[in-house]
Structures are given as C-alpha cells and as structure tokens.
Amino acid sequence: MTLYFVAGEASGDNHGAELMRSLRQCDADLNFLGRGGPQMKAIAGEQFANWIDDAAIVGLWEVIKNYGFFREKFRETLAEIERSKPDAVVLIDYPGFNLRLARALRRTTSSEPVRPAGAAPDDSASNMPAGRTDEKTSVFRRKIIKIIYYISPQVWAWHRGRIKKMARFLDLMLCIFPFEAELYNKSGLRTVFVGHPMIDRLRTRKIDSKRDPNLVGLFPGSRPREVARNFPVLLDAARELFRAKHVLRFEIAAASESLAAEISDALTAARMREGLFRVVTGETAATMQRAFVGIVASGSATLEAAYFQLPFVLIYRVAWPTYLAARLVVKVKYLGMPNVLANKEVVPEFIQHRARPKAIALAVLRLMYNRTARNRMISEFDAIVPKLGEGGASEKAARAIVDELR
Numbered sequence: 114m115t116l117y118f119v120a121g122e123a124s125g126d127n128h129g130a131e132l133m134r135s136l137r138q139c140d141a142d143l144n145f146l147g148r149g150g151p152q153m154k155a156i157a158g159e160q161f162a163n164w165i166d167d168a169a170i171v172g173l174w175e176v177i178k179n180y181g182f183f184r185e186k187f188r189e190t191l192a193e194i195e196r197s198k199p200d201a202v203v204l205i206d207y208p209g210f211n212l213r214l215a216r217a218l219r220r221t222t223s224s225e226p227v228r229p230a231g232a233a234p235d236d237s238a239s240n241m242p243a244g245r246t247d248e249k250t251s252v253f254r255r256k257i258i259k260i261i262y263y264i265s266p267q268v269w270a271w272h273r274g275r276i277k278k279m280a281r282f283l284d285l286m287l288c289i290f291p292f293e294a295e296l297y298n299k300s301g302l303r304t305v306f307v308g309h310p311m312i313d314r315l316r317t318r319k320i321d322s323k324r325d326p327n328l329v330g331l332f333p334g335s336r337p338r339e340v341a342r343n344f345p346v347l348l349d350a351a352r353e354l355f356r357a358k359h360v361l362r363f364e365i366a367a368a369s370e371s372l373a374a375e376i377s378d379a380l381t382a383a384r385m386r387e388g389l390f391r392v393v394t395g396e397t398a399a400t401m402q403r404a405f406v407g408i409v410a411s412g413s414a415t416l417e418a419a420y421f422q423l424p425f426v427l428i429y430r431v432a433w434p435t436y437l438a439a440r441l442v443v444k445v446k447y448l449g450m451p452n453v454l455a456n457k458e459v460v461p462e463f464i465q466h467r468a469r470p471k472a473i474a475l476a477v478l479r480l481m482y483n484r485t486a487r488n489r490m491i492s493e494f495d496a497i498v499p500k501l502g503e504g505g506a507s508e509k510a511a512r513a514i515v516d517e518l519r
Contacts, residue, residue: 114140114518117199118147118157119190119214121168121207123335123368124413126150128264128310128507129205133157135511146197148190149205168210170338176209183210191217194258200518201259208266212279215260219282259517263287263510264310265297276300285517287510290454291500307509308502311413315420316504318398327360329477330404330423332397332414335368337375342430343410344376346468348383350408353474355389358481363390364404366397366414406480408473411448415460416501419451419494424480424487426473428463436465451493454500459493 116136120129130152136143137156145157150165164186170179187210194202202218204211265288268275279286280302288294289309297304331351333344351363367373373394380390393400401407401418407425409418418425427449431439447453449460461476463469480487 114142114201115144115146115197115199116514117194117197117202118145118149118153118161118205119202119207119211120147120149120153120205121165121210123150123165125205125207125264126152126165127314129153129203130156131310131314131507132203132205132263132510135507136514138508139511139515146193146199147203148186168207170336186210187214187217190214194218195221199258201261201514203514204260204262206264206266208268211262212266212275215262215279216282218258218260259284261285261287261514261517264289265293276302285513287513289502289506290450291502305509305513306502307513308504308506309416310506310510311417312420312501312504312506315398315417319421320399320402322399322402324405325362325403326405326481327358327362328404329354329361329363330400330407330409330425331363331365332400332407332409332418333365333376334410334412335372335414337372339410339412340372340375342432343428343468344379346428346430346470346473347408348379348385349470350473350477351390353470354477357474357478362388364400365390365392366400367392367394368397370394406477408477411462411464413450415449415451419460420498420501422491422494424490426461426463426476426480428468428473430465430468433465451497454497455493459490459497 118129118133120126126149129149133145133153133156136145145153146160147153147157148162148164148168151163154161154163167182168186170176176183191214202215204215260283262279262283262285265286268279276296277300280297280300283302286297286302286304288297288304288306291306294304294306329351331347333340333347347365355361365376367376373392376392380392397414397417398421401421401423404423407418407423409415409425409427411427411429415425415427429448445453447458448462448464451459452462463473463476480490
C-alpha cells in the first residue's frame with residue numbers, strides 16, 4: 114500500500130518520521146510518498162520532497178506575502194496525489210494548508226468530475242449520465258482515498274464550528290490531547306487519542322544533572338521568523354536580569370546550525386559581554402535540565418519545559434496584522450499549552466505588547482527567589498504531564514492507521 118504524507122514544519126517532520134518508522138514495523142511493504150522534511154525524506158527515499166525550509170511560515174501576514182508560493186505548492190500536491198493514487202493521505206498538523214487540502218481531496222471523491230486547476234468547465238463531463246465514468250473523470254472516482262489527520266489542528270482554540278465540517282471530509286483523526294478526542298467524537302468524526310509523540314523522545318533525553326542556580330535558559334523558537342521577533346526581547350530581558358544579578362549566565366537553545374549562526378551574529382552586533390551567553394544546538398533537553406529558570410517562546414517547547422520541570426515564563430511576538438487577526442478569532446484564555454491543559458495560568462504569559470523586558474525579568478526573578486512560587490509551578494507541571502499520555506504515541510497512531518486501511 115502507498116501512503117502520501119504532508120508535513121510543513123520541523124515538528125511535523127519529527128513526528129512524521131517517528132510515525133513512518135512505526136508504520137514500517139506494522140507493515141514493511143508500505144510505500145511512502147509526499148512532502149515533509151529531511152527526517153521523513155531519509156526514511157521515504159528520493160521520491161519524497163523536502164520543502165520544510167520554504168513551507169514553515171508562521172502568521173497571517175507572512176502567509177499573505179507568500180500566497181503565490183502556497184498556491185503553487187497546493188496545486189502540485191493535488192497533482193502528485195492524483196498521479197500516485199495512494200491508499201491514504203496522512204496530514205500532519207500544518208492546518209492552514211492541510212485542512213484545505215483535505216477538503217479539496219474529499220471533493221474529488223464526490224460525484225463531480227475533477228478538472229485540472231484553472232481548466233474551463235467541460236460540458237461533456239458534467240453532462241455524463243449517473244453511474245458512468247470515462248477517461249476525463251479523476252482517478253479519485255475510481256479509488257476512494259482515506260484521509261487521515263495526525264496531530265489535530267487546534268480549531269478548538271479559534272473556530273470550534275469547523276469541527277462538524279471537518280467530520281465531513283476526514284476519515285480518521287488522531288489526537289495528542291485527551292480533551293480533543295471528546296470534541297471530535299461528538300461531531301461524529303472517528304477519533305483516537307494516541308498521546309503526545311514527544312513523550313518517548315524526551316524520556317530518552319533525561320540526564321543526571323543538578324540545576325545551576327546561576328544559569329538561565331533562553332528558548333527563542335524553532336523558526337527563523339520566530340527567532341527574529343522573539344530574540345531581541347529575550348536579549349533585553351537578559352540584560353535586565355544581569356543588572357539584578359551579576360553572576361548569571363545564559364544558555365540559548367538554537368533549533369538548527371543556521372539559527373545558531375544568526376543568534377551568534379545578533380550577540381556580536383549587540384556587543385554582549387564575552388562568556389555571558391552560550392549558544393547550543395541540539396541540546397534543548399539538556400539545557401532545560403541544567404538551567405534554574407527559563408524564558409520560552411510559545412510552542413511545543415513549553416510542554417518540554419513542563420516535562421523537565423523547568424520553571425519558566427512564556428513569551429511570544431508576531432507581526433501586528435497576525436496578532437490583531439488572532440484577537441478576533443481566538444476563543445481560548447491562554448496561549449501556552451501547559452495553561453490550556455491546566456485551564457488556568459500556571460505559567461506567566463507575555464504576549465505581543467506585554468512582552469516587555471523589565472516585566473519578564475521581574476517574573477523570572479520571582480521564580481528564582483520565591484521558593485513557594487517556584488514549587489507551586491513545578492507541582493502544577495506534575496499534574497499536567499500525565500495528560501500527554503503514557504508514551505508509544507507513534508505506535509498507537511500507526512496501528513490506528515493500519516486498522517483504518519484494513
């Protein structure tokens with residue numbers, strides 16, 4: 114059987130690669146096609162496209178500026194799926210692209226003939242008697258494709274009404290948070306809670322290390338645009354912290370070598386004191402276990418920090434058009450997933466204009482010196498982490514996919 118994958122971000126590439134390995138254990142003869150990142154490509158082979166560097170764009174304004182690129186890739190993806198005739202399409206997170214793709218794919222399985230993008234209506238095709246097919250009819254008419262979504266899009270945060278619509282064009286939803294499964298199952302969409310796939314990875318990265326009371330971990334994000342917007346705030350907050358406590362040192366976690374180079378250049382341009390900052394790549398988990406406190410950009414890193422019991426504050430900044438648009442549609446109280454799972458502010462959030470260096474530094478110092486506040490946050494983390502599942506998410510997702518195909 115052939116599975117076509119679509120992942121558009123580094124985290125999706127990680128989860129997709131783990132899922133591919135588990136699927137191969139279930140059925141060694143599976144063929145993988147699609148587009149994702151370098152890890153998925155290494156498993157699937159040369160026929161798999163690595164488009165992560167161009168596709169991982171965050172924010173409404175950034176997407177609008179790159180509309181032509183996404184429109185072209187959308188058409189290319191549909192054409193690839195039509196040519197390859199897969200048994201299933203597995204969509205991994207990346208909702209702006211993947212939800213539209215799922216809807217388009219489901220339309221092609223309806224009774225309407227499918228035409229190439231931009232083609233004029235074909236009267237002979239549209240007037241065919243019911244039940245007839247000819248060469249002008251899409252391959253999807255002859256082979257119904259299963260559409261499976263892994264890493265549920267967080268529509269519960271900004272548009273719960275879309276859940277019922279999603280039930281019409283998805284065959285299976287694989288969720289990583291337990292409350293998501295309840296929402297989707299109520300809509301009639303078959304849903305399986307598999308747990309968060311990062312749990313197994315984090316377990317293997319535990320180290321035996323005491324926390325350094327003078328080390329602050331800085332986590333600016335995993336995408337270039339995130340780092341560009343968040344890192345200047347982190348740098349200014351670090352200055353404020355150093356003024357308050359001169360023995361502090363800072364460790365900056367970079368998601369890639371290219372981002373590490375950009376961060377190092379920014380430190381040089383800012384003429385920061387030598388030895389005050391250390392930039393590390395591929396050591397996020399270790400930094401979270403060595404540091405005494407952290408400042409973390411919103412994203413999966415907030416759950417990693419909770420898992421490793423690192424007291425932290427959350428920050429996030431985006432382009433103003435993106436922020437204003439989000440304010441109109443987002444229906445949840447909190448941005449950070451630890452707070453969403455706890456349904457209260459466990460971690461202080463400093464979003465957009467509230468991400469002021471002095472305020473952030475004061476919140477960090479409180480977690481360093483106020484033992485009650487520090488222990489309370491760690492205790493809350495102990496209650497949050499079990500909600501991410503017991504592990505084995507990739508294996509559970511793989512079994513659910515194979516069962517759906519059978």
